[in-house]
Amino acid sequence: MNKFAIAIHGGAGTILRSSMTPEKEIEYKLGLKNAIMDGDNILAKGGNALDAVETAIRNLEDNPLFNAGRGAVFTSKGKNEMDSSIMEGSTLMAGAVTGINNIKNPITLARTVMQKSEHVFLSGLGAMEFAEKMKLEFAPDEYFFVQHRYDQLLQAKKSDTVILDHTVTNATSKKGTVGCVALDVHGNLAAGTSTGGMTNKKFGRVGDSPMIGAGTYANNNTCAVSCTGHGEYFIRSVVAYDISCLMEYKGLSLKEACDIVVHKKLVAIGGEGGLIALDAKGNIELPFNSEGMYRAMKKSNGNLYIGIYKD
Numbered sequence: 001m002n003k004f005a006i007a008i009h010g011g012a013g014t015i016l017r018s019s020m021t022p023e024k025e026i027e028y029k030l031g032l033k034n035a036i037m038d039g040d041n042i043l044a045k046g047g048n049a050l051d052a053v054e055t056a057i058r059n060l061e062d063n064p065l066f067n068a069g070r071g072a073v074f075t076s077k078g079k080n081e082m083d084s085s086i087m088e089g090s091t092l093m094a095g096a097v098t099g100i101n102n103i104k105n106p107i108t109l110a111r112t113v114m115q116k117s118e119h120v121f122l123s124g125l126g127a128m129e130f131a132e133k134m135k136l137e138f139a140p141d142e143y144f145f146v147q148h149r150y151d152q153l154l155q156a157k158k159s160d161t162v163i164l165d166h167t168v169t170n171a172t173s174k175k176g177t178v179g180c181v182a183l184d185v186h187g188n189l190a191a192g193t194s195t196g197g198m199t200n201k202k203f204g205r206v207g208d209s210p211m212i213g214a215g216t217y218a219n220n221n222t223c224a225v226s227c228t229g230h231g232e233y234f235i236r237s238v239v240a241y242d243i244s245c246l247m248e249y250k251g252l253s254l255k256e257a258c259d260i261v262v263h264k265k266l267v268a269i270g271g272e273g274g275l276i277a278l279d280a281k282g283n284i285e286l287p288f289n290s291e292g293m294y295r296a297m298k299k300s301n302g303n304l305y306i307g308i309y310k311d
């Protein structure tokens with residue numbers, strides 16, 4: 001059988017071993033394991049990368065531990081406003097949504113935009129109207145309400161700051177954006193990302209996660225990438241596409257491209273975060289320039305790896 005591979009992330013930031021409880025650490029690891037194994041099962045049966053990406057991300061969206069779907073952070077108006085995107089490396093087809101509420105699984109809406117609409121990127125009420133038409137699952141506000149997320153909002157409001165999920169100092173409340181990259185036995189790559197964005201965000205702020213090229217990118221000729229971190233910097237650096245370009249135009253390896261973008265270019269402008277990347281040969285990179293990143297990877301011929309801190 002040809003090789004397949006998958007990697008996921010659950011957000012990057014100031015995640016310190018010293019401020020994590022053993023119970024929380026187990027919960028996070030279990031959450032990551034369940035999600036990646038869901039995707040891996042699909043790939044092991046010869047399923048396609050896009051299905052694996054959607055399935056793993058749906059699992060993470062359903063887990064209130066992570067800042068996506070259920071567990072999404074609150075905007076300044078006390079709403080959960082979610083962003084998501086997905087891309088297929090074989091066709092360069094992509095779908096994305098931003099500023100949506102009450103959609104149970106934003107990644108499925110992004111995929112539906114890609115496959116059932118003539119567009120790539122839908123926003124707000126229009127995206128939700130499309131979701132209704134496509135009969136996607138909605139969930140009430142209560143489903144998305146997570147007490148500590150609300151506490152984060154009250155905290156952010158006190159100082160009138162917009163808080164990146166991972167910049168809070170208490171590790172037990174650090175939850176992150178989620179993403180997945182996969183390579184299937186047919187040699188196809190796919191990438192997806194889903195998030196609630198930043199706590200206390202205002203004015204319809206949109207981060208990198210739903211932006212094709214910034215937070216998500218996939219191309220069978222190069223790689224699949226999903227990012228997490230301070231979105232404004234990732235947008236300005238067009239991070240995901242930059243990695244693909246360095247491979248395509250400069251002939252760099254996945255590792256060389258990731259090192260330059262995450263540890264040099266982003267650092268130079270103060271952009272904190274990381275990403276997961278996978279190339280068409282099955283090489284995986286999980287670089288981050290923050291204290292930690294919730295991450296996991298599995299290759300067809302290898303063991304499951306799960307990491308949280310800088311090892």
Ligand code: ASP
Pocket residue numbers: 011012067165166176177195196197198206207208209227228229230231232
């Ligand atoms: N990149 C996301 C955003 O800026 C946040 C994150 O990755 O946690 O919306």
